[in-house]
Amino acid sequence: MRLRLQDVRKSFGENSVLRGVTFEVGPGEVVALAGENGAGKSTLTRVISGAHRPDSGQVLIDGEPMTFKDPQAAMARGIEVIYQEFRQNLFPHLTVAENIHVLDRERRFGRLLVSRKRMVRQAQAVLAGLGMDIDVRRPVGSLGVAEQQMVEIAKATSHDLGLLILDEPTAALDERESQQLFQQIERLRAEGVSIVYISHRLDEIFQLADRIVVLRDGQVALNAPTAETGPAQVVAAMVGNAVDDFYPKERNQRDDVVLRIRGAAASNAFHGIDLDVRAGEVLGIGGVVGCGRSALLRALFGLERFTAGTVEVDGRPVRLRGIPDALRQRIAYLTPDRGAEGLCAGLSVEANISLATLRRYTGRADLVRRAKERSACGDVMSRLRVRAASPGVPMSSLSGGNQQKALFAKWVLTGPRVLLMDEPTRGVDVGAKTEIYRIINQLTADGVAVVLVSSDLPELVAMSDRAIVMRQGRVVAELTGDRLDEQSVLEHALVGAA
């Protein structure tokens, strides 16, 4: 299938998001679509799928202008989309099989009633094709994030396809699963399926794509075959100027141990964890999905129970039975799930930032002293370069990267001793990522001990002073200095895993 976008424009009110986008995807071609947060990538996706109507311009399929009224019409033409917030496209209470066959296109030609057996069989076959082995009768909500993403992919690829659009599909996947996905993409490419691949990870883009299209402020800033361009050019096209240092890591490590963990375990998530994190140090944790690193962070923040072991903060043993305990120890936790656990989307940016420290700004009769609150928030916002029209606008009006920085700001305000970060840059564009790394530097300069969990290996390697690798709930390696590179993290994470 040949997809051609012809001067596609789309605005939401005064906000013109797409301002004349033109490019083409040929049969069997993989086109990578890159661009900053808010550049319009996802909007373009929705235009192609019929979820949004363009204000002007055309989407041509094999030379034929299409006027899709809704996603169903696009799907009938063999266009499938894996949307960015993929979990929004799954039905947590339906089974895997039902998720894959929610529309069950054959039904309307056959019997009225749905055949469950056939559905289950087909779903199993589809997943087997993806190298996945899960019980298709389980509700999708009970699966891990990565498995959910794979179900989503299975859902999209289970039919005859002409065009597949993937909007940041690897944000939730680890290396191994990403590679599995790439194999699928190769297979589809070989079958002549056109593919649009959206990602903020340059390494992937260069690994996969035949051509790279960069969107900037709703216009095509770069459209070149992969062979004829390089990462620096792509980044320059994205942000408008050259970025020389992605990972501006500074070393601030001191000797005093802030967080000491001995023999920690939590039911079946992790066991026998011994860890020391020093002041000013960034300790990275690598591992594949389900290795227990997220659970460890959650336990340290009082969100899950330790079933054994001791934790010391600044040499004092502490008991972490709940969030208030963790906060008392000045432990901060940046959640990996911004939408569900981080944002109060309807509250102002300011209210979000002051949420964990509100008691500092309340005076007599619990009244909030707005001036004090505003100046504290203003300070931290400018320090962390949170860009918002004003501190009073709702959090939902910020771009993803700025939302993430605002959540950082919330925890920075608490003056943490220990900062636990789980996937702090997931879905964040290159520019904002770099700013987040600067924030990490600022914190370590103040002597904060940072624990960083990230599935983005280049990031993990570049930002950590030291990294451990976890596998099946245990620490299997500790890597420092020269030994800390992507290859060794990957090897330790995967060796022995099924």
Add this chain to the structure above:
Amino acid sequence: MIPNRSTLASAARQLRAVWMLLLVGVILSIASPVFLTSGNLLNVGLATAVVALLAIGQTYVIILAEIDLSVGATLGFSSVVTALVLRDHGLIPALAAGLGVGAAVGLVNGLLVTRTRMPSFIATLAMMSILAGMTLQLTSGNPVAITDYDFQGIGQAYLAGIPVPVWIMVVGYGLFGVLLGRTGFGRFVYATGDNQEAARLSGIRTHRVKILAFMISGLLAALGGFILTARLSTAEPTAGTGLELEAIAAVIIGGTSLAGGRGRLIGTLVGALVLGVIDNGMNLLDVSPFLQSVVKGLVILLAVFLDRNVDMLRALVTWRGPSAPSGTSATGGDLHADRPDPVPAPAPEAAQKPAGVSTVRPTP
């Protein structure tokens, strides 16, 4: 019968309301010798039929994460219309008019909810008020007598020893159970209730699904109205008042979540029977009328509480049990981002408790 559960978990879910029903049933059959007689059980069925029918539509609507507070008033309004048409034009036009009115009310509800994006709570509440007034206006507040023998049969006749309303209830549950559990439309109902945006992006016409569900609710209210009217041989303008809350209670006791996406029709039937059995039992045991509403409230609390507790137990079993593939599941909180009321993850709950035994034990 319903596709969204693994068989074991689904059996457990289904059993919960049944357990409650059995519990109440056993207590009553010990306490009253009359309870278990076939005559009395048929009474329970007869008394439950109308609420049970309303609860069918309500189940559809609640699985869609909406609510329909207008069913009681719809029942009253369509009853009166049916009776008036019956008086002047005969049986078939009357049935058609009654069902037509029910469907029309549902259509309006559905349009209000989908097109104007009013919360269904307030849209159907306003509709309830409007319909109640229209019913009174239509009849000047007087009941409309029913003399048509055939129509009375809908409420009073027996078929194979079983009252016709009970048959209607059984057939209704069979039909709408299959529709919900086995057809594409049913799938769309679950999908839309579970995640409307995803459903839309998957190509489901979610507005249409919602409108249809409200129409089913209106239709079944009209059907309930036939039964009530036929049983009473009169259409009372105030008939149906308050039945919406009974129906909603039945749905929730039956295990359907107000957050949408989850629920089974068989559970609703059991929920309606629980309520019917309680009423019946309190009458048999001659519980003081003042205390009856206290007992009923307590039983509802207990039923829903047990439902939630079995949920917790089940969650624990699922997490710990050998049936759960290891290394794949995560906490409920992580996975139900779009759901205010996720499958429970025990840990966060526990973490919230102000005081608790320290779980970080010093190493020996």
Add this chain to the structure above:
Amino acid sequence: MIPNRSTLASAARQLRAVWMLLLVGVILSIASPVFLTSGNLLNVGLATAVVALLAIGQTYVIILAEIDLSVGATLGFSSVVTALVLRDHGLIPALAAGLGVGAAVGLVNGLLVTRTRMPSFIATLAMMSILAGMTLQLTSGNPVAITDYDFQGIGQAYLAGIPVPVWIMVVGYGLFGVLLGRTGFGRFVYATGDNQEAARLSGIRTHRVKILAFMISGLLAALGGFILTARLSTAEPTAGTGLELEAIAAVIIGGTSLAGGRGRLIGTLVGALVLGVIDNGMNLLDVSPFLQSVVKGLVILLAVFLDRNVDMLRALVTWRGPSAPSGTSATGGDLHADRPDPVPAPAPEAAQKPAGVSTVRPTP
């Protein structure tokens, strides 16, 4: 006054219900010469006071994405307790007992909702049934007369020419308005209602916040009971029946979202006044009693419809306005992942329309 809105948008939001109030007010002042007299306006205030007080607590609860269906029954129960204590022990113990009962009911509601994770809809519905029965049981169904002159003053006295209930309402709104809009607790209410998990992870004791909100609701129900009882000089066991729905309607007309996280107390007051003015106007104009509930339902629909439409308009204005940071905001759907009823994103709506003018124009 409220932190989660830019001032302009918040003014618009606040104005909406006011517009409705003005509209109804203007129509009525043309239709009836009596309407705008100060005496009549005080009547409206007097008639609105009780519902308005109930609606305060309801606003807190609804901002927390919960609902309290038990307020009417709580009002009845605490009234009767107050009257009984007043008869036997005097004024101060009576007031204390009444408020104590209200707070206790709220506490139980709050514990049920937070500890057992029952949906508040069903927990408070059951509570309503329980309390109604207990009230009847306590009084054997008879009203309890109030002879205490001081107590009657709560409902019947005037202060500076204004009835005491109106004063109580005004002070109540002032106090609880400040609590909601200006204090740390109020902020926690919004945060918890917006995203309970995020609030909890920020160290807010969300369960405690919810329990307190239910207790406020119970306390204000008791206060409303004082006024009602004092005005009637008797505590009726059935007092308060149905008031919960009036209060919820007032809250929603006032612009508070059932999805939680959004709303203002001043809006609720206006919502309650809209309802009060409609009732008053229909009495003044001697509208047929049959039609009154029709009119009321239609006005509620209109009010909420306008509310939603101004929302759309405002959304457009916000997206277009220079105040919106360009290129930084995202879709409502993206950001309200945890919310079934997000800030409207107009585009998906439009896309859903079955037939519409094609916006994909062929290029010239």
Add this chain to the structure above:
Amino acid sequence: QNTATDTSAGKASGKKTATLIMSTLNNPFFVSVKNGAEAEAKKSGVQLSVQNANNSDSVALNLATTAISKQVGALIIDPVSSQSATSSVSQANNANTPVLAFDRKPESGKLASFIGYDAIQAGRNAADALAKSLNEKGTIVEIQGLLGTNVAQDRSKGFEEQIAKYPKIKTVAKQAADFDRAKALDVMTNVLQAHPDIDGVYAANDEMAMGALAALKSRKLAGKVQLVGNDGISDALEAVAAGTMYATNAESPYALGQKVITLTGNVLDGKTVPEEETLQGQLVTKENVKKYADYLVGIGDSADVPASLRR
């Protein structure tokens, strides 16, 4: 057969049981009926079970069905509406369970006995009383009960038919207050705003009359505007005695309850009872309120008599 005073014998024979299905108990009037019935049942050895239909026709029918299958000796119904009660009656007829009705007469079916106050007549009496108090001229307000219920319809019908016979009396407002005191207070307050110079008020029951009275009081019109109600509840008697209310068409609910059980006892004993007994309400004004109070105390119903009139 002589088991009128022997409870245990009655119980053993399984014959002296009865189920009383009240239309509602959310109303002092009906509570008082129940009290009268229970008091009498205790005296006459009838084992009485009281149920509450909560103003719902269908609940009433379900309760009747249950009672019949429990094989009670007699079924006593206080119909929610005369039409809807016919189903209950015919069921009882089919099961050969004697059935008595009171207050509202079922449209059809075979009753062992019916007693009741005539609701239409009650409306008429009230109209006459109000007319008399106004010297047959003036402007009045009618406050109706819960629309769609039998009593509300009948009392309103009787009142309106009768008041029409006084050409100089004009009804300036007709509003419903659902038999509820608080609602009547607000409605009356509003109506007084539009019509501050009315001469009389008719409220379909005393609860609403008391609400209207509170509204009149706050306008200092109590005693000046003539107020007539129905039922004769304690508060109304007190108001009549105090002169703030002109009259109430008293229908002693307690006596009604007693009477019903007396008849039931007779039916259970196989005695013949009158097929129909229509009780007449008694117009209670300031002149005879003390006498009426004494009568109530005499039949054991001091609960319905205000303390001020108890001796």
